[in-house]
Amino acid sequence: MTRLVLCSLLGGLTLVVGLVTAIVQSHNRDLGMRLADLREETTLVEAVNGASAARVLRIDHGPLDLESIEPEKRVSR
Numbered sequence: 001m002t003r004l005v006l007c008s009l010l011g012g013l014t015l016v017v018g019l020v021t022a023i024v025q026s027h028n029r030d031l032g033m034r035l036a037d038l039r040e041e042t043t044l045v046e047a048v049n050g051a052s053a054a055r056v057l058r059i060d061h062g063p064l065d066l067e068s069i070e071p072e073k074r075v076s077r
Helices: 002-061
Strands: none
Touching: none
16 A cells, blocks of 8 residues: 555656646746847847947048058057
8 A cells, every 4th residue: 555655656746847847948948039039139239339339430530541550550460
């Protein structure tokens, strides 16, 4: 009798752990999808901000005259 109760309890706990795992996995997938959307939106905002900053620098400072920089101070790329 004790063996039957223990086996039934173990089987029930196994089912509960499986159910909880499925629920957590579903929740994590939803969070992952929201995070991916947020990351994509953030990347787009960063690109717009970078373009705006480049435009402001171009307007404020104009094009850089690289020929006026001394040759030893130039950085070759």
